[in-house]
Amino acid sequence: MQPGGAQESFLAINHVRDNLIPPKDRKRMTSLWEKAVKFLDENESRIRREVQQVAGEEFHVWRWLPNNALNKSPVQNASSGKKPKVWQGQAFETMEGSVNSLTCSPTPCLKIRHMFDPDIETEDDWETRVQDAILEKCGEGVKILHIRVDIGSREGCVYMKCMSQKDAGEAYRALHGCWFDGKLVTVKYLRLERYHERFPDAARCITPLKPSNNQRLSLQAHYWQSPAEAN
Structure with a gap:
């Protein structure tokens, strides 16, 4: 600090x-x-x-x-003055078969690190914006049943349960190794029984989650595309 x-x-x-x-x-x-x-x-x-x-x-x-000029995103809400939380490119390869991705997901549950900094989150809806960013990045094809933002986590952790192991594998590849809001996001798998021990309500979740709006704000920083993505 x-x-x-x-x-x-x-x-x-x-x-x-x-x-x-x-x-x-x-x-x-x-x-x-x-x-x-x-x-x-x-x-x-x-x-x-x-x-x-x-x-x-x-x-x-x-x-x-960060480029201060680019931080003034065209999708910024002028009336509220909110700075969007946005995805800023991939740090390394996570496609299926790469060294950073398992061939098959062992569980439908994930722990996502570095999605936020509890010391600087002050807006009332910041948890919703973090959840929206995850849902938007994973896309409609990935069925996510439960998300819990651990607001007390010093590592900015978010826990997530998907509908299937296949969905969890796709979510892992979409999120692991990405830059988000200036932080490098990392993901690991969690055992299903351990997840349910921590979040008993997740066992009853059967309906896939959707973002709180259809604006896809976290994906609109296309000018932050990395050189690897541009090739």
Whole structure:
């Protein structure tokens, strides 16, 4: 945190790696990870590599550099002054068969990290906007039965139950490794029984959820398309 409580917009590169790649796979995937880091260094103008003190130690970090002019989105509500929460491109490949995606989802339940920062969320409807963003990104083809925004989570966690394992796999590939509101989103699977223990009401949910409106606001930042997507 900066003095005065401002939120830092950087992530330790090794911390990103450790969130995305399990310990048992890190040695095998060293070359691939180095290529991904090099690609971002050479092609992603919104990320700057620098050295920062984190918990008393120096780390190489990626700093997110938002364009203030672009932040004034044409979909911003002029009367309310709200800044849209938007998806800002893919950090790495998550298509079916890629190293970042399981061949088959083991469960219909997901835990999504870094969807929000509890220290800076002040608007009354921010939870709805986070839920809408997830539903919009996954699309109508993915049947999602239950979403819970954990407002007390320091990691910005959202829990989600899909109708089937197939739906969960599609949601995983749509969300994992994406930039959202300046943060890198990561997703992991949760066992169904554990999900129901935490959210008993989810066991009774049978109707797929829909966004609160049809404006698809989180998907309208097309000018933030990454170089990888543009190719």
